[in-house]
Amino acid sequence: MRAVIAVLICVAAAHAALWGVLERKETAPDFRGLLPSVSYAPFEGSAHPDVDNIPTVEKIRDDLRKLSKLTKAIRLYSSTGGVELVPPIANEFGLKVTVGAWLDKNVDRNEREIAAAVDLAKHNPNVIGIVVGNETLYRDDLKIDELIEYVQRVKRQVNLPVTTGEIWSIWRDEPKLSSSVDFIAAHILPYWNNIPAHAAVDYAMTISKLLRDNFPGKRVVVAEFGWPSQGYNLQLAEPGPFEQASILRDFVTRAESIGLDYNIVEAIDQPWKFFEGGVGPYWGVLNASREPKFSWTGAIVDPDYWKIASIAVLIGILMSLPIFRLVQPTIPQTFVLTVAANGVGAWFATVFAYWNTHYFVFGSALALTLGMILLVPLVLIAMARIEEIATVAFGRRPQRLIDKPLPAPADGKFPKVSIHIPAYFEPPEMLKQTLDAVARLDYPNFECVVIINNTPDPTFWQPIQDHCRTLGERFIFINAEKVIGFKAGALRIAMARTAPDAEIIGIIDADYVVTPNWLKDLVPAFSDPHVGLVQAPQDHRDGNQSLMHYAMNGEYAGFFDIGMVQRNEQNAIIVHGTMCLIRRAAMDMAGGWAGDTICEDTDLGLAIIERGWTTHYTNTRYGFGLLPDTYEAFRKQRHRWAYGGFQIVKKHWRRFLPGASLLSPAQKREFTLGWLNWLGAESIGVVVAILNLIWVPVVSFADIAIPDKILTLPIIASFVVSLVHFVALYRLRVKIKLGQLLGAMIAAMSVQWTVSRAVANGLITEHLPFARTSKGGLSRMSVEFQAFWEAVIGALLLVGAAVLVAFNVKEVREIYIFAGVLVLQSLPFLSAVGIAILENSRANQFGFWKQSAIRAAELIGLRREAMPMVTAPARVSTDTAPNA
Template identity: 35%
Template sequence: MKAKLATLFTLIVLVVLNVGIWSYVNNPLQLPSWNSTMMGVTYNGTRRDFNPELKNYPTREQVQEDLALLSDKVHSIRTYTSLEGMEVVPEIAAQNNMHLAMGAWIDLFDDTTTEQDRLKIEEKNRRDIESLISLSNQYPKTIVRTLVGNESLLRARSKLAGPIADQITEQFKGQLSEQDIKDKIETEVKVKVAEKASQLIDYIREVKKRTWKPVSTSETWDIWEANPALVEEVDYIGVHILPYWENVPVDKAPGAEGYAAVDYVFKRFYELQQKYPNKPIVITETGWPSDGPPQKSASASLVNEAKFLRAFLNRATAENVIYYVIEAFDQPWKIELEGTAGAYWGLFNADRQPKFPMEGEVVANPMWRNFATGAALLSVILMSAFLFTRKSLKLPGKLLFGIVANLAASVLFWSASIAAAQYQTSFSVVFWSILLMMQAMAILVLLTESLELAEVLWHRKGRRTFTPLTPSADFKYPKVSIHLPIHNEPPEMVRKTLNALAKVDYPNFEVLVMDNNTKDPEVWRPVSEDCDRLGPKFRFFHLDNWPGFKAGAINYALENTAEDAEIIAVIDSDYILNPDWLKAMVPYFDQENVGFVQSPQDYRDAHQGTFKDMCYWEYAGFFNIGMVQRNEYNAIIQHGTMTMVRKSAFEKVGAWGEWCICEDSELGLRLYEAGYDSVYCKESFGRGLMPDTFSGYMTQRFRWVYGAMQIIKKHWRHFLPNKKSLLTPAQRYYFVAGWLPWFSDALALLFTGASLVLTTLLVLNPLHSELPINAFLLPTIGLFVFKVGRGLWLYKARVACSILQAMGAALAGLSLTHTVARGTLQGLFTSGKPFMRTPKYEAQGPLIAGLLVIWQEILLLTLLIAGIVAMRMEPQFDNTSGRLWVAVLAVQAVPYLATFLTILISVAPNYLPGKKLAAEELDVDE
């Protein structure tokens, strides 16, 4: 009862802290208020569902609704066109006592424009100009100024800059310095833009001639600065000053008062005023987006939009500046033109709801309470599901898991809150769904691994700790049939195994050696002769063209096992047994429900070099951490060596599965499904040989992963809650939790591929390609750091090795990440992969051969490094999100770098001075 109360108290405290953090992050900000009527805003009446291709422009009724909403908030509005539903704006503005800056959209053509396209451009321009002139003359009291074109020259400059730069660079490369080429490009672009200005000037002159209102055009401050001839033609300067697009942050440096972005607007305004003192200036666009990618240190957010607008409005009023804030309503359709930020410049969202108040406090996420509640509920569910069922878990372990559960739930709902605040299309809904599913998978891995960490470090004394037994004097030793399958194995290695078997201290056993499908008699006959030499306990069978691989061979042994045998033991052909294995472990079968007894895999060749030392400790981690913990819940993985199975159990569950290349693990699962228990003793009773090459190491791991996927496809129904399966909830959990990291590696491979595609798009087309939000980048980096730290912590707690050996094990494990990913994906989507034998006494090949083995990893590593370099060279991504993305690419590169380093370590002895001994010469008896 006390333990449950302590758990409940822990749960409540953590949830309260979680909600408290949400509240702190969304603490209302006190900003300068604006409580007057704005001078002007830009207006585009399109709605959330607007599609330029469908041309579903705003209706009269919609414009009436919009202007009625704006009438008590602004004195004037500005339009960008006099067509596309905006023809009714002057009439409705007059009804609402609003002034109007009416615009016409003007496109310019150049030398590359075809005659047909030129005629279309001129026809569209003409219609807009005629509508502007007509409306200006029809509503002289409402329309106070006109604007012929919107960033027409800026768009022309953007179109001209690329071809001009390419042409001049190619022409003068090697003749002029880089700076001279840059200056020449800038000069030529200015000349060409000035030429295009003549088209715009013709329209301006016409409107001035045919109307009585002041006429100008809208351009960015730098276009006006570079084109005094254009200034001469207009009645006033209509300038756009948008600090967000110029990488200027809203706030000044910490400690400084004021707002950098607002200061920047007025700095540019007064510079233009100083250059053209006799020309009135109107700020026809300024503002800040509430969402979008960062532009270096300029960050788009709801709070920053509120900061900028409140500060700007107060200062503009104080300094008598005429302005139009961009814009009245969010425009989701602009995402296609300007990227995400293009949709979020409105004072109101696309549904005509205010995005933030102009007076009083501003909250970063107005809906934060809903998402905080969701995060709290999810964390309660997660903690309740695990903490109340872990009676042996101490309080620090419960705290650790509880903290991770709350953090995971908050990250998931943080991401969901960002998605909910954005305008979604069919594509973006699918995109967000995939991202959230991947994040959920990463969170599942994080939760399972944090629970394992908590249980290993803070677990009360084990209830299922098994140690070697000493049989009583009157113990009746059941007969054990030891099965030794071999295929094309070095006879001198098998001889060591047989000699060790002959020394087993057990009164009642037999040894069946099955050689399946070894073609060369010089390989299998010496083994047959050794069996003859060792006496009648040893029987040898040579099987030609035998199906089923290893499983087929040991099934044959089952059929030929002595009738009085009660226990079946299986070892691999390279294992040298301790004499007391059977005596120490067979007595556990006195418990009628024990189906199989497992001893750990162990190895005798770690001394053969750094590569094998790394592999040795990587294997040791699983058998000293994962298997020990799973044993507490009767949920271990059966392995095909150092295992014993009750013979009668085969009659109940069937023989070894010849369809599965991990027949051992599959049989163990069937035994659990039939209700049998297992025993795992972590003491080593036999030692084999590790793969001699990295290729062998990869092949072995691929087989394990592929076989696991076969098992999942065959047995998945048993992991669902149902009454037919005898699997306990803990067994279901530990099997699924054990496979989750492999699925995570497969998803990571897909994510890496997507990251490379996105990085390419970012570099080639930065305007229309955006970085993932930080809500996905930060957890990716954090999960990697957690996994590395967790692994080292677990090794320190459970594995008797040095920190360097633990780091070597981590490097070896990371080096197999791509292999695991391939095995997972191929295992899920293919079937019938043949059994892959791990070669013994394999000669280490040259470096080039090793590099060819890992060509996929090298390719991905090269592409990721190239992506990192390209991102660092792109000024636009010199911001927090850009640096986080580079960090994500670096994290993704780590496993491939680990593979490259491991292959170098494995072949290094070939290139070091001294005599090179073959693996068989290095092998030792134990």
């Protein structure tokens, strides 16, 4: 345990040190004076001024009191809606004011703005100028002659300098405009011109010089200069708090040195400017709480950096504590788990920092909240998978696994086993093979109860009845019609016909051929009176039937060689309805076979565990069945398992409450994480994919609410963890070749939609009918394409990714990441499409690939084509026998 503590401390220290190494510090020229002017809007919150955002006198006074310590003057953009209160209050603090008149296509409003601006100029001695319109030509709200007419009207009514505010290129391109104003008020915003942060100030100085050169004798004012502190990149322009601080300090220092008139945009962040894209709310030198965002002197640092770092390290330590519940964890195992925990801590701290430094309207807050609700279980699932990787790769070898035959009972007594084989419309020849294998069991004390249920056609049950008679009195045949409760109902009937002295019940499916040593090797485990159940894995004997079957068999093997082995360590295995041995007393205590779920085997197994019985698992193959005939059957089987699993969650969750059962905390954790890992991961994956699809047009065409990397990168990380988990554990535990591993991965991904649909069915329905898995070659392949909806969703995800990239003219990195997420999310859906197509193609047959390889080798000269042998015709002798 000391080693574990040492590793935890070392990783936490390294985590803290990494934050120290990555801490960003920038240098910039100091500025200790007052700014000549800043843009000010007295609005706060996320409501647009035109909706309901009227400022109060008290709020304006508080703002201007703070701004008087930062600037000599303020620039306004309108003169109504509460802004008319600003000039007289500014005068209280000695602040000069440049009044603004907002102009747009609303003529009545324009008239009100002009009248209010003129009135403010006449009645407030601290007003030093009027800006008529702001980027009105750039927005194409007015024609140039219309704008000039408004400017001239104002000039005729006041004795102050009058101008209009426009981006610098309009001043350059419209000389008629410059001649109509008293001074040039140019907006130079390098961010919107895609200028990198390091070149922003040089760019502004170059443009201001260009304007001075183009308009000699005319006063040139940089009426807007600034840089956003948050938001998305615009091609090479990167917003950020360090960039804002460095750029503004550099610009102000250089502007002061050459006597350049300027106004900084803006004084205070404006959260209501979300319509200007991701950067709209973040141009202020003060945040929305009216606090400075950076210092004008000294090194530029993040004042909250070490608070965030402390949160990250603390969460990392807290999430590392579950390591102490592990039994004798190794140092490498502890290291991997602790690093993962600290990584999650860093992510949570980053999310907290994002929440603390961004403003949210209802839509963005909802998106972030919903995203976090969906991501938290994904992160927990990823953590559980990392723990399994660490345990399998670096932890102790399994301690409870039955990996060799158990010794025979010392007293030489073999408890009686009653083997139950339920069958429903099963091919008779297949079932005969199963019965023959049971007859060959090397065990002295067993019986076999075969129950054919709800199968009135005698061609299915008559041969089995005859075969049971041939095999002898050990084999009991039951043909039951109108059985209620599906497979569980049939097994209840079998229990009623079981020999009274049978202590152990064995369950096998109708297609399973068991090995002779099945009972001999495993029944001795019941010598321990606490053992209630022993489970052996499923395996299949037709994995080479086709490429699809080959992939499916590999996919099944992972569950039995990885998941079941690990769950067995906590006495928390999942019982599946074949190759299992159950103590009769444990079954009776658990209430026997219940018919209220369609996964009666798993339901019974959990009920046995809840009552304190010990279970054991072996990964030795003692039986070989048949794979589902078709991809449709494979999907139906997975749907049944998932739907039944969800039924079991609804049925048993109360047993997981404190004191409600004999489940240990470790068992509760295994079952909970198992359900979350299977049912939750697949369902959440589909929900997130569909939500992302819905969000594509918003991102592409509305230019707002782009998912930030705190939401998209965890999805990518979860996918990578899942990929590593699958590949690494298969390579360590499952004895299959690399090609089959790839096929197993595709098969596993292909049922994501199926599982999520089953969970949805479980949410809205109580009982679906039991769906038999077609085996033995009796089922016909459906004429319907088996992955229609997967094809639709997968195609939409790819189209969505293409649309995001095509319309990302601003080259926003988050959009590219978002597009990459959509591509990753399409893979499970496309996997289903691929298998559905493969099933109906020649490529599904191994012979096709063998012949293709031969032909390819022949074409490139690696293999010479065998020439046909020509047999010479037999020579007929022309000699004749000599005459006698």
